[in-house]
Amino acid sequence: MTVRVQAEDFDVGAELAALTRGNPRIGGLACFVGLVRDLHPGAADAAAVQALTLEHYPGMTERQIGAIAAEAKARWPLESVLVIHRHGRLEPGDRIVLVACASAHRDAAFAACQFLMDWLKTRAPFWKREETVEGGRWVEARAEDEAAARKW
Amino acid sequence: MKLLYFAWLRTKVGLSEETVEPPPGVTDVAGLIDWLKGRGPGYADALANLAVVKVAVNQEYVPFEHPVRPGDEVALFPPVTGG
Numbered sequence: 549m550t551v552r553v554q555a556e557d558f559d560v561g562a563e564l565a566a567l568t569r570g571n572p573r574i575g576g577l578a579c580f581v582g583l584v585r586d587l588h589p590g591a592a593d594a595a596a597v598q599a600l601t602l603e604h605y606p607g608m609t610e611r612q613i614g615a616i617a618a619e620a621k622a623r624w625p626l627e628s629v630l631v632i633h634r635h636g637r638l639e640p641g642d643r644i645v646l647v648a649c650a651s652a653h654r655d656a657a658f659a660a661c662q663f664l665m666d667w668l669k670t671r672a673p674f675w676k677r678e679e680t681v682e683g684g685r686w687v688e689a690r691a692e693d694e695a696a697a698r699k700w
Numbered sequence: 701m702k703l704l705y706f707a708w709l710r711t712k713v714g715l716s717e718e719t720v721e722p723p724p725g726v727t728d729v730a731g732l733i734d735w736l737k738g739r740g741p742g743y744a745d746a747l748a749n750l751a752v753v754k755v756a757v758n759q760e761y762v763p764f765e766h767p768v769r770p771g772d773e774v775a776l777f778p779p780v781t782g783g
Contacts, residue, residue, distance in 0.1 A: 602782070
């Protein structure tokens with residue numbers, strides 16, 4: 549189980565290769581990559597998101613993600629779990645988060661990935677601030693994300 | 701007691717962290733928040749709507765009834781938007 553919170557970008561292929569290397573019990577590897585998007589496509593230029601700055605709570609972030617990754621391992625028969633979450637200033641198209649779960653079969657890998665993402669959206673202490681031509685604004689939590697997390 | 705503020709709570713309070721010694725009557729998170737609100741308009745504004753304030757004591761999420769003690773690390777922040 550690996551949890552990293554970092555400013556630097558990550559190489560998805562290299563990370564997935566490292567996660568499965570030397571483990572012939574793995575038959576399924578599911579992963580999710582979150583990217584920065586312009587949250588208001590088609591809106592006037594002033595509302596377009598030029599960049600996103602992610603703030604986090606050093607210490608608590610790693611500890612909480614580690615705890616939820618351990619819970620995922622307890623709920624599903626996983627061979628390995630990887631969570632990488634970036635912080636700092638990111639631009640549209642940049643990778644923000646990588647979650648990967650490896651298991652003997654695909655069902656557990658898919659489910660654990662989705663569980664971890666739903667949890668990260670609602671419980672991992674990160675906050676997004678959008679930059680637009682008009683200035684900055686904090687992204688508000690979404691009720692849909694909360695509902696998605698509750699179903700687990 | 702160490703206090704930490706994140707995101708717009710930090711902006712409104714005007715500090716990212718501080719060390720405080722609340723009066724002995726402050727024994728839980730709710731009491732701490734009430735006391736903080738009296739420390740200035742920035743605190744009062746940041747803590748005006750507790751429906752959008754989350755609390756962690758020693759890096760664990762807690763409800764407002766959770767006790768606080770000298771030496772605790774108490775973080776106040778808005779609902780998270782990671783992922």
